[in-house]
Amino acid sequence: MLRRIFSLILVLPLLVAGCKKSSTLAKLEDKAPAPASASGAQATATPTPPPAIDRSAKVIVFCYHRFEDNPRDTLAIVPAEFRAQMKQLKDDGIAVIGMKDFLAWRRGEKSIPAKSAVITIDDGYSSGYTVAWPILKEFNYPFTMFIYTNYVNVGGKSITWAQLEQMRDAGVDIESHTISHHDLRHAPRGQDYATWLHNEIFGSKDILEQKLGINIVAFAFPYGTHNEVVRKMAIAAGYQALFTVYGQHMGINSPGDQLGRYAVESMHPDVFKMAVNFGNNDGVDPGVEAAQLASAAMVTQPMNEEKIPSTRPVIKANLASMGEVEPNSVEMRVSGYGLVPAKYDPKTKLVSYEFTQNLVPKTYTVILSAKVKGRKMETRWNFTVDPTVPAAGKQAAAQGA
Numbered sequence: 001m002l003r004r005i006f007s008l009i010l011v012l013p014l015l016v017a018g019c020k021k022s023s024t025l026a027k028l029e030d031k032a033p034a035p036a037s038a039s040g041a042q043a044t045a046t047p048t049p050p051p052a053i054d055r056s057a058k059v060i061v062f063c064y065h066r067f068e069d070n071p072r073d074t075l076a077i078v079p080a081e082f083r084a085q086m087k088q089l090k091d092d093g094i095a096v097i098g099m100k101d102f103l104a105w106r107r108g109e110k111s112i113p114a115k116s117a118v119i120t121i122d123d124g125y126s127s128g129y130t131v132a133w134p135i136l137k138e139f140n141y142p143f144t145m146f147i148y149t150n151y152v153n154v155g156g157k158s159i160t161w162a163q164l165e166q167m168r169d170a171g172v173d174i175e176s177h178t179i180s181h182h183d184l185r186h187a188p189r190g191q192d193y194a195t196w197l198h199n200e201i202f203g204s205k206d207i208l209e210q211k212l213g214i215n216i217v218a219f220a221f222p223y224g225t226h227n228e229v230v231r232k233m234a235i236a237a238g239y240q241a242l243f244t245v246y247g248q249h250m251g252i253n254s255p256g257d258q259l260g261r262y263a264v265e266s267m268h269p270d271v272f273k274m275a276v277n278f279g280n281n282d283g284v285d286p287g288v289e290a291a292q293l294a295s296a297a298m299v300t301q302p303m304n305e306e307k308i309p310s311t312r313p314v315i316k317a318n319l320a321s322m323g324e325v326e327p328n329s330v331e332m333r334v335s336g337y338g339l340v341p342a343k344y345d346p347k348t349k350l351v352s353y354e355f356t357q358n359l360v361p362k363t364y365t366v367i368l369s370a371k372v373k374g375r376k377m378e379t380r381w382n383f384t385v386d387p388t389v390p391a392a393g394k395q396a397a398a399q400g401a
């Protein structure tokens with residue numbers, strides 16, 4: 001009798017997993033082996049069944065920086081606003097899961113709720129300890145601190161090693177955000193790129209592991225910028241997940257070497273709204289109104305009304321919020337340039353264009369259009385090239401991270 005009940009328990013989750021796979025997963029690239037049939041499972045019942053993994057779950061990852069009243073840059077969020085967002089996750093039925101659970105799910109070892117979120121806090125500001133942590137405790141949410149080691153214990157707004165030890169002891173996840181927080185695509189002047197990069201990627205992991213006695217498994221690119229050399233080296237260093245700041249809803253097969261995060265701060269409240277909108281992933285037409293709102297809230301680089309020092313910027317936008325975009329219909333226009341040969345990747349839903357000539361300092365408008373279910377949608381935003389704004393040194397980039 002006992003054995004019979006046991007077999008039944010085994011079969012149920014497999015059946016559930018099988019259903020999900022056939023119904024909602026058809027369009028995802030699912031490399032998992034087909035679940036065993038009910039009869040097969042019964043015949044080979046063992047005491048340690050594989051867990052039923054919800055391979056159609058979707059995950060959003062948030063990236064925060066500082067928590068303070070009167071934010072004056074795109075790295076800060078008002079504490080009350082942060083608390084309201086944490087409450088909204090709860091009210092909307094979005095489960096906050098820890099980094100380790102997120103990675104275990106991607107490895108097929110553990111299931112997660114259908115709508116899940118991971119909370120990360122970048123750089124190592126003390127307000128992560130003094131302001132964000134108490135709020136996150138109220139909700140009993142796990143979270144991750146991405147630390148760049150040069151900024152620990154340097155006074156001002158920086159966190160201390162003692163504070164990080166306390167967080168570690170309480171179960172807060174701590175991961176690497178390099179040593180110096182430089183753009184990893186270029187070495188500082190006079191330094192050998194490979195040597196320098198190795199230290200930023202391997203060295204930061206080592207410092208955090210040695211100082212805190214932990215295992216580092218995740219890495220966040222400063223400013224979200226990276227290249228193939230950076231990604232390959234980080235994977236070689238043993239990181240299981242590399243994070244950018246181009247927000248997107250992620251599935252189990254999203255490439256682990258450039259996982260998207262939504263950078264949330266007080267100046268762009270639409271980013272959070274877009275992130276928590278899971279509605280477009282059900283294959284349901286969001287309707288004209290919802291689609292337009294989504295495009296208005298699109299995550300772009302540079303962000304709307306951002307001032308950037310670079311005269312050869314890469315323009316990027318994430319079209320995930322628009323729904324099912326017809327790949328060949330995506331067009332990007334830039335004021336003064338007209339149609340530009342932007343590339344669209346249907347897999348990541350990112351459209352990007354890198355200027356091959358220098359832009360003169362002024363304000364540019366980007367107009368992006370695409371067809372969704374036969375209907376043309378358009379969104380626009382502007383940015384200003386201004387070489388006098390601080391370069392992407394310490395905390396200047398509006399993309400933050």
Ligand SMILES: [Zn+2]
Nearest residue numbers: 122123400401
């Ligand atoms: Zn950062």
